[in-house]
Amino acid sequence: MSKQAPLIALAGNPNVGKTSLFNLLTGSNQKVTNYPGVTVERFEGNFIGIEGASVIDVPGTYSLSARSAEEELAIRSVAGLGGEPQPDLVVVVVDSTQLSRNLYLALQVRELGVPVVLAVTMTDLCDGDGPDLAALSSAFCAPAVAVSGLNGEGVDKLTGAVQAALDAPSHEPSFSWELSGPLAEDVAAITPHLPESWNAAAGPRATALSLWSLLSLDGEDELRDIPPSLREASAKRSGSDRDIEREVILARYAQVDRVIATLKAETAATRRGTERADAVLLNPVFGFALFLGMMTVVFQALFTWSGPLIELVETGFGWLASAVEAGLPEGFFRDLLTEGVIGGVGSVVVFLPQILLLFLFIGIMEDSGYMARVAFLMDRVMRAAGLNGRAFVPMMSGFACAIPAILATRTMERQRDRLLTMMVVPLMTCAARLPVYTLIIGALFPVDDWLGMPTQGLLMAGMYLFSTLIALIAAGVLSKTLFTGPSVPLLLELPPYRRPKVSAALRMMWQRSALFLKEASGIILVCTIGLWLLLSFPANAPNAASFEERRVQAEATLNGEDLDAALSVIDNQESADQLQGSYAGKLGRVIEPVIAPLGYDWKIGIGLIGSFAAREVFVSTMGLVYGLSDDVDEETATLREKLQTAQREDGSPVYTPLVGLSLLVFIALACQCMSTLAAVRRETATYRWPLFMFAYMTALAWVASFVVYQGGQLLGFS
Amino acid sequence: MSPLSKLQPGATGTLRALDCSRSFRRRLMELGLLPGTEVRLVRRVSVGDLVEIECRGCHLSLRLSEAERLFVDPA
Incomplete structure (x- = not known):
């Protein structure tokens, strides 16, 4: 049954060291894609120790039952549903300090009939010697290997166990718990409604997926691609007086407890350090x-x-x-x-x-x-x-x-x-x-x-x-x-404190930042180019000729540094003039009536339009508007002076502290970020929510700035 | 039977009934909070109306309002 390119799924509870193990098994050779239909990263990599094999990192979960599309990913990868390839073997990472809860998940995987290898972590944290792996292996009918995600100890052994299991899948596929009579009837009623694509007409897989449907589908779930007939059948069965969920979960835990009873070793871990730390860290004051x-x-x-x-x-x-x-x-x-x-x-x-x-x-x-x-x-x-x-x-x-x-x-x-x-x-x-x-x-x-x-x-x-x-x-x-x-009841696991692993933190930092670069760069690029075009065209200042005349005159009368200074003043004035005549300048004048009640003039309007690419572009746009060269930043003294001395047509200053406050409020509240809107569009798969976000934030910004500026004026501030 | 939330911090009890929404109940049970299981109330955080409980070696936090609907026989 050994295939050319075996696929190994790596499953486990959250906080058990699954990700470190994945990194150890695959090295830096990882491929990050999205699960089809949902925007969750899917990590796949080459299994270093086994030629041609690849490993997929299943999202961390306590159970394969699911309510949301995201939770569904675990069962999708483990059972090979919804377009995911079916794995040839599942490595379940088991935290030896939390055996029963971890084996609960392992048991669910086992129910599917797929070969399982247990990777037992955190054995050094157990009070005793940790679980007896030989006993665990024989009681659970699956190889069990101790590994450390911290130093990579045991990874060779794990690789060997995986290789052996791939070569000769010898464990009993029916290892599970016995269904009671009524439960067997429930399963028999569900099985015919399982979609053909689930490839589960009979056998342990059919039983497991029927149980999954009974526990996961409840009318309030947000699971997708579930055939209506399956929903109906599950609702009919779980609507009965019998408490199917309790029966199934109790039976599974009873099975897990039987396994654990055969391991005489002490596996409990003391949390004295953690409890002492929490007495302070969770103290309300x-x-x-x-x-x-x-x-x-x-x-x-x-x-x-x-x-x-x-x-x-x-x-x-x-x-x-x-x-x-x-x-x-x-x-x-x-x-x-x-x-x-x-x-x-x-x-x-x-x-x-x-x-x-x-x-x-x-x-x-x-x-x-x-x-x-x-x-x-x-x-x-x-x-x-x-x-x-x-x-x-x-x-x-x-x-x-x-x-x-x-x-x-x-x-x-x-x-x-x-x-x-x-x-x-x-x-x-x-x-x-x-x-x-x-x-x-x-x-x-x-x-x-x-x-x-x-x-x-x-x-x-x-x-x-x-x-x-x-x-x-x-x-x-x-x-x-x-x-x-109603909001979902809060249920958080409080894991024991552990020394953070530098490499893990660095990897997480890079993966999240890469998301930012990937999402933002394209849109910002398009926006800044668009903005640059708006600001640069028409390319000629309305009275280019007069600037040319002044240049000629300066060249005739001045020389040396004086000439350079004079020329750069003329250049900057010309580009400011050009900007006023540009499309962006015209746009600024168009929106001026809307922003005038907030205390802004059309030049600020250009800045606000510019900041749609990214808010900080406001600074460089204002630099352009005031005829400074384009490499100004927020610390540039000349730009500050320009703002302080800018005047309205009646000679009063444009920028008063009150205008500044109104502007701060506007920048804080307005949704001036195309990349954010694009990200929301992608995550929600509809234009409705980004549009709503833009509308409510802009309205909020306008009203708040209006209140600040007009209210401030009424109170006599300026 | 009394609500889990009424236990003294540090005291244990045997879980008897979970009177919460179906999905939340399933979630709790899958984490090992099954009828017949021993549960310890580790601490109550009055400001946030939260409790920390321990069950099968696992520490969980719940809101007080949810802990009031889990019923235990105090040990």
Whole structure:
């Protein structure tokens, strides 16, 4: 039965070291694709030890029963349903400190009749010698091998066991538990309705998939591609007075307990260290204080450490642009490459350092077991907003970038919770808003102290607080209006604390950041090129001739540095003039009446249009609008001065602190990010939700800025 | 029988009944919270209205409102 290219599925509970084992088995040679129909990554790699064999990483799960399309992936990969190839063997990773719960899953896999090899992990954490593997193997009728995901010990043995099982699948395929008379009738009633594509007309596979249907289908599940007749048959059976679920689960656990009873060794692990740590970390007062303290340090580190890296990226792209500029003849194509393509890609990659660092921290928190505690602590806050503790990770990722945060909602089990979280995540202060805040706050607000604290720093911290509060309030409102219905009860495992593994955290960081690059780069590229075209055409300033005249005059009267200075002033004025006449300039004037009540002029309008590609493009667009050369950033003194001295037609300043505040509020709330909208479109497979998101956030931003500006004026501020 | 949530922190009881929605009940049972199983209430976190319980060596957290619907015979 040994095939040319055997497929091995790697299944297991969450937090058992499955991913480290997968990495050990496949090395760096992994292929990441999406499961068809759902946007969940599917990891497949070559089995290093077995020529031609490949390994697929089954999403971590406690059971093969499923309610959501995402949960269904485990059964799809293990049983080979829904377009997934059927594996020749399943390696079930079993945490030896949690044997009964882990063997419950292994038993379900075994029921399908597929050969199983048990990979027993965490044996070093057991109080005694760990489980007697020979006894486990004979009681469970499957080879059992101890492996360590940390140092790779036992991987050779595991490979040998897999190879042997592939060569001679010798275990009894019928190893299972006995169905009671009524349960056998239930199964017999379901089996004829199993779809033909499930390839389960009879035998253990038919029984297993019938039981799966009885336990998984309940009228409220969100499973797809289930034939109506199967649904009907299951509903009829599970609607009876008998408690089928309890009967099945009890029978399975009884079988598991029989297996465990044969292993005399002590397998319980003490959690004294973990319990002692939790007494502090889960304490309502200390736990929260510690968490807040830790977050402060994390964000402080995020902003300090990312600085040099960001500079490096900027320098790199600047160098690239000038190299291209030097190598190509002047003209449309060169400008498109340097300003559109390189500038566009650069504006994406510049966020990468912050995003990488934030995901590194999140990875360490998850790997150490602390993240489950944070979700636990945050549940109260999240519940008030109609969310649950699980929404915390996406919300926190939103501080880096909304795109990975939207992808992080995939772990949520109910579609309602997922959509709700997705709708509010873009309100969190992402890395792209930071340069805009820095520019506005730096230019328009005093540097002085307020009660001994720097005003500008307070304002910046205030923007983070504001965005988080608004996101929670928005979630609360949406959960009471659009996304009504009960939220899923919270059920979290609190795994023992473990020392995080650097390589695992780094790998997780890279995989999540790669998602950001993959999702964002294409769209931002298209947007920045589109924006660049809008800003650059028509190419000639309305009165190009007069600028040419001034140039000739300057050349005649000045020389040396004075001439250079004068010429660059003329150049910048010309490009500012050109910009005013460009399509973007016209667009800015078109939207001026809409944004005037918020205190903005048409130049700010251009900036706001520009920021659709990525919010930070606002800064460089404002640089263009005010006739500075295009390599300004938020720290540039000249851009700040330009903003401070800009005047309206009546001579009053355009940018007052009140306008600045109104602008901060607008940038915080408006959905100015094409990539986010595209990600939502992809995740929900409909235009409805991205459109809704855009509409509600823009309306919210407009109203809030209106209230700030008009209210501020009424109160006598300026 | 009394609700699991009424146990003293650190006390154990034998689970008798799970009175929750079908899917949540199935989930709990699959994690080993079956009638007849011993459950320990590890701690109550009053601020968040949450409880931490231990069952078959596994630590889980639930909301208090859900723990009120799990019934145990105190040991």
